[in-house]
Amino acid sequence: MLYFSRWKTVLIWLAVVAGILFAMPNLLTQSQRDSLPGFLPDRPMTLGLDLQGGSYVLLEVDRASLVNDRLQSLRDDVQLSLRNANVGFANLAERDGGVVFTLRDPTQGAAARTALQNLTSPVSTSLLAGGAVTETELAEPEPGNFRLTLTEAGINYRLSTAVAQSIEVVRRRVDELGTTEPVIQRQGLDRIMVQVPGLQDPARLKALLNQTARLTFRLVDVNNSPEAVKAGQQPVPAGSELLETNDTPPVPVLVQRQVMISGENLTDAQAGFDQQNNQPVVNIRFDARGAQRFGEVTQQNVGRPFAIVLDDKVLSAPNIREPILGGQAQISGNFTVQSANDLSVLLRAGALPATLDIIEERTVGPGLGADSISAGQNAGIIGGVFVIAFMFIAYGFLGIIANIALLVNVIILVALLSVLGSTLTLPGIAGIVLTMGMAVDSNVLIYERLLEERRNGRSVVQSIDAGFHKALGTIMDANVTTLIAAVILFFLGSGPVRGFAVTLALGIFTTIFTALTLTRWMVAFWVKKRRPKEVPKGWVSFVPHGTNIRFMAIRKWAFAITIGLSIASIGSLFVGGLNFGIDFTGGTVLEVKSKAPQADVAKIREDLSPIIEGDVQVQEFGSTQDVLIRYAVQEQDLQAPQTSVNAVRASLQNDYTFERVEVVGPTVSGELAWAAIFGVGASLLAIAAYVWVRFEWQFAIGALLATAHDVAMTMGFLVVSQLEFNLTSIAALLTIVGYSLNDTVVVFDRIRENLRKYKKMPISEIIDRSLNETLSRTMLTAVTLVLALVALYGFGGDVIRVFVAPMLAGVLVGVYSSIFIAAPVLIYFKLRPETIRGGDPKDAMEADKKARIGNTPRAGQA
Incomplete structure (x- = not known):
C-alpha cells in the first residue's frame, strides 16, 4: 500500500496541478481572466441566482x-x-x-x-x-x-408542440434583454424553465414572458355601437368581436373577427418617436407578402378605422387617411419609452403559440446575492479554520498531512465545478463545507486504524500499511451510502437542492482520491525520507485508549427512551405540525428593504390588507430595514397568475426595494410535496438495499431503523423549533440520512470484522468491543462536522441557517442511533458469528485462542 511507481506519482501530482489551474480563475477578476494566455483555463464557476441575483421563472402552457x-x-x-x-x-x-x-x-x-x-x-x-x-x-x-x-x-x-415552439420565442425575447448565459429548458410535457442570472429588472422579464404577443390588424365595425353591445342592449354582431383598449378606463371597440394582416408577416420592429408630437411609437416593417396585403387593405378602406390588436387588446384604431404602400407602418398607443421598447422586443421575437402562465417564480436582488456570497465565503473560511486546527490538535504531524489533503480536496472540487459548468448555489457552499467535514472522516478512519495497529505491536511501516489497507473497505462503504443519498437528491430535487447534491457527490469522489491516494503518497514519502521510529501523535486524546463502556448493558433503557421520543416526534407532527414553507403550501414570500432607515411594518400591513385576501404575515427579517412578507395562494392569482405580486409591487415600490420574491402555485407545491416524500423514502430503501448486499439482512434492518429514527427525531426538532420546512429542509434530511448511514456503516464494518475474529464470543460483547474501538473515530468525526456546521450556522446568513440547523441536530442524533439503535438490533434479530464468512484466518485463530484462555484484550484493542 505504501509503494508508488514513478508513473503513479506523476499522475497524482498532475491531477493536483490540473486542479489548481482550473480552480485559479475563480480567484481572478474578469479583466485578469481575459488577459490570461489562451492555453490556460479561464472559466470560473457559474454562480446561482441566490449568489449573483436574477430570476427563475417556471412557465406552463395554459x-x-x-x-x-x-x-x-x-x-x-x-x-x-x-x-x-x-x-x-x-x-x-x-x-x-x-x-x-x-x-x-x-x-x-x-x-x-x-x-x-x-x-x-x-x-x-x-x-x-x-x-x-x-x-x-x-x-x-x-x-x-x-x-x-x-x-x-x-x-x-398540441401542448408538446406549443412548448417546443415557445422555447425558441422565449429564448429570443430573453436574448433581447442583453443578459448573459440565460438557461431556458423544457420541463415535462407543458412547462418551460427560464433562469436569468444577474437580471436587474425581473418585473420586465415577467412582463415579456407573460404576453402572447399575437399582433393582428383588423377593421373596426362602424355599423354597430360598442357601448350598446357592452351594456347588453344588443348582441355581438355576427363576424365581429368586442374588445377594449389599454386606456384607463378602457374603451370598448367592435372589431371584425377577420384578420387582415397578422404579426407573422413582420420582419422588423423598432421603438422610435413620432415626428409630429414626439411621442414614443413602434415602427414596423412587413415582408413582401405582408406589404402587398397591407397596401391592398389600406387602399380599399380609406377613411375607415383600422384596429391594431395585441393579445385581444386594441393598442390603437387610427383612420386610414391614405393607402400605405411601402410596407412600413407605425403603432401608437400612449406608450412610454420602456413599453415601446418592450413591444418592439415582443414583436421581433414573434408571437407565442399559446398563453404561458407563470406558476413559480424565485427572484433574488443583486444586493442580496452579494451578501450571500460574502456570508458563504466567511462561513467556509471559518469552518475550514476550525477543522484544520482540530485535526492538527488531534493528530499532530499526521494532522498537517490531512490538512494539506483537505486543501487539495477543496481545490479539486472547485476545479470540477468550474470544468463541468455546474451552478454554485448557497446550499452548494454548504455542500463544500460539509465535504470538508466528511473528508476529514476518511483521514480519521485511516489514522485511528493506524494507531490501533501500532498499539497491537506492529512496526511503524506495518502499522501504516495496515491502517490504509484495513480502512479502505470502510471508507468506500461509508462514502457509497452518502453518494446514494446525493444521487437521489439530484434526480428528485430542483434548483438549489440539485446544486447541493452535485457538490456533495463530487466532494465524495475528491475525498476518496485525496484520502486513499494523495494522503497515502504523502505518508509514504515521509516514511521513505525520514525513517520514523514512532507514529506521530496529537496533543489531545479525546477518547482515552482502553475505554470500555458497556453500551449493551443499557440497551433496553436506550430503546425505551428512543421509542418514547420517536412516538413524541411523530405525534408532534399531528399536534403542533411543521411550519411548512411555500414550497409545500403554495403562496408568496417577498423580502423587501426599506429605502428609509427603518421599515414601517404596521403601515405595510395596512397597505396590503385591501390587496391580499386572508392573513398576511409581515415581520422584520435581519436588520430594521428588512421585512419579510408572506401570504397564501390568492384567488386572483388562480384566475390571472402574478396579479397579487404585481399589486404588492405597485403598493410598496416607492418606499421599498424588492430583494427576493418567491411565488409557488398550488400545482407546483403539491408536486414538490410528493417528490419530497418519495425522495426520503427512496433514499432509505436504496441505502438499506446496499447495506443488505454488503453485509447481512440484520445489518440492513438495523441501518433502516436507525436512519428512520434520525429522520423522525429531526422532524420533531423542526416541529419544536418551528423552523420553516421547505425544499432545503428535505436536502438537510437526506444529508442526515447519508451521514447517519456513514456512521452506522463504520460501526457495522468493525462488528463484522470482530465477528470473524471472535467466533466464540457472545454477540453483545462483540458489539461493545466494536463500539469502543470505533468510539474515537465517531467522536472525532462528529466534532469536525459540528465545527463546520456551527460555522455555517453562525456566519452563513439567515437563508442558510434554516438549512443547517436541522443538520446540526441530525449529526448528534445520528451518533446516538449508531450506538444505541443500529447495533442492538443485531442482538434482537439474533445475528450469529458463524453466519459471517471471510476474514483473516490467522487473526480468527489467535483471537479464539485468547478468548478460550480468558485473556481477551480490552476494548479498544484488536
Whole structure:
C-alpha cells in the first residue's frame, strides 16, 4: 500500500496541478481572466441566482386557452370544409368542449364525413419516430347531428408542440434583454424553465414572458355601437368581436373577427418617436407578402378605422387617411419609452403559440446575492479554520498531512465545478463545507486504524500499511451510502437542492482520491525520507485508549427512551405540525428593504390588507430595514397568475426595494410535496438495499431503523423549533440520512470484522468491543462536522441557517442511533458469528485462542 511507481506519482501530482489551474480563475477578476494566455483555463464557476441575483421563472402552457384556440380553429376548419364540399349545415357552434353542427339535409351524412376526413386523419408527430396521433374524433349521436371532439392524445401533442415552439420565442425575447448565459429548458410535457442570472429588472422579464404577443390588424365595425353591445342592449354582431383598449378606463371597440394582416408577416420592429408630437411609437416593417396585403387593405378602406390588436387588446384604431404602400407602418398607443421598447422586443421575437402562465417564480436582488456570497465565503473560511486546527490538535504531524489533503480536496472540487459548468448555489457552499467535514472522516478512519495497529505491536511501516489497507473497505462503504443519498437528491430535487447534491457527490469522489491516494503518497514519502521510529501523535486524546463502556448493558433503557421520543416526534407532527414553507403550501414570500432607515411594518400591513385576501404575515427579517412578507395562494392569482405580486409591487415600490420574491402555485407545491416524500423514502430503501448486499439482512434492518429514527427525531426538532420546512429542509434530511448511514456503516464494518475474529464470543460483547474501538473515530468525526456546521450556522446568513440547523441536530442524533439503535438490533434479530464468512484466518485463530484462555484484550484493542 505504501509503494508508488514513478508513473503513479506523476499522475497524482498532475491531477493536483490540473486542479489548481482550473480552480485559479475563480480567484481572478474578469479583466485578469481575459488577459490570461489562451492555453490556460479561464472559466470560473457559474454562480446561482441566490449568489449573483436574477430570476427563475417556471412557465406552463395554459391548457384551457390552448384547447379554446384549437376549438375555434376547428370550428373555422369545419365551416370551410363543409362549404367547399357544398354540404348544407346549420347551428355550427362550440359546445361542451367540442364543435357541433346539424345538416340541413340528413341524407348528406356520407358527404359530410368525407369532407371532414382530413380533420380526423392521424397527424404525424415525428419525422424520425414515425409516430402518429389522431387529434379529432367525429361522432354522429343522431342522424344529421355531428360532433367533433379533441382527443386527449391530440391535446397533449398540441401542448408538446406549443412548448417546443415557445422555447425558441422565449429564448429570443430573453436574448433581447442583453443578459448573459440565460438557461431556458423544457420541463415535462407543458412547462418551460427560464433562469436569468444577474437580471436587474425581473418585473420586465415577467412582463415579456407573460404576453402572447399575437399582433393582428383588423377593421373596426362602424355599423354597430360598442357601448350598446357592452351594456347588453344588443348582441355581438355576427363576424365581429368586442374588445377594449389599454386606456384607463378602457374603451370598448367592435372589431371584425377577420384578420387582415397578422404579426407573422413582420420582419422588423423598432421603438422610435413620432415626428409630429414626439411621442414614443413602434415602427414596423412587413415582408413582401405582408406589404402587398397591407397596401391592398389600406387602399380599399380609406377613411375607415383600422384596429391594431395585441393579445385581444386594441393598442390603437387610427383612420386610414391614405393607402400605405411601402410596407412600413407605425403603432401608437400612449406608450412610454420602456413599453415601446418592450413591444418592439415582443414583436421581433414573434408571437407565442399559446398563453404561458407563470406558476413559480424565485427572484433574488443583486444586493442580496452579494451578501450571500460574502456570508458563504466567511462561513467556509471559518469552518475550514476550525477543522484544520482540530485535526492538527488531534493528530499532530499526521494532522498537517490531512490538512494539506483537505486543501487539495477543496481545490479539486472547485476545479470540477468550474470544468463541468455546474451552478454554485448557497446550499452548494454548504455542500463544500460539509465535504470538508466528511473528508476529514476518511483521514480519521485511516489514522485511528493506524494507531490501533501500532498499539497491537506492529512496526511503524506495518502499522501504516495496515491502517490504509484495513480502512479502505470502510471508507468506500461509508462514502457509497452518502453518494446514494446525493444521487437521489439530484434526480428528485430542483434548483438549489440539485446544486447541493452535485457538490456533495463530487466532494465524495475528491475525498476518496485525496484520502486513499494523495494522503497515502504523502505518508509514504515521509516514511521513505525520514525513517520514523514512532507514529506521530496529537496533543489531545479525546477518547482515552482502553475505554470500555458497556453500551449493551443499557440497551433496553436506550430503546425505551428512543421509542418514547420517536412516538413524541411523530405525534408532534399531528399536534403542533411543521411550519411548512411555500414550497409545500403554495403562496408568496417577498423580502423587501426599506429605502428609509427603518421599515414601517404596521403601515405595510395596512397597505396590503385591501390587496391580499386572508392573513398576511409581515415581520422584520435581519436588520430594521428588512421585512419579510408572506401570504397564501390568492384567488386572483388562480384566475390571472402574478396579479397579487404585481399589486404588492405597485403598493410598496416607492418606499421599498424588492430583494427576493418567491411565488409557488398550488400545482407546483403539491408536486414538490410528493417528490419530497418519495425522495426520503427512496433514499432509505436504496441505502438499506446496499447495506443488505454488503453485509447481512440484520445489518440492513438495523441501518433502516436507525436512519428512520434520525429522520423522525429531526422532524420533531423542526416541529419544536418551528423552523420553516421547505425544499432545503428535505436536502438537510437526506444529508442526515447519508451521514447517519456513514456512521452506522463504520460501526457495522468493525462488528463484522470482530465477528470473524471472535467466533466464540457472545454477540453483545462483540458489539461493545466494536463500539469502543470505533468510539474515537465517531467522536472525532462528529466534532469536525459540528465545527463546520456551527460555522455555517453562525456566519452563513439567515437563508442558510434554516438549512443547517436541522443538520446540526441530525449529526448528534445520528451518533446516538449508531450506538444505541443500529447495533442492538443485531442482538434482537439474533445475528450469529458463524453466519459471517471471510476474514483473516490467522487473526480468527489467535483471537479464539485468547478468548478460550480468558485473556481477551480490552476494548479498544484488536
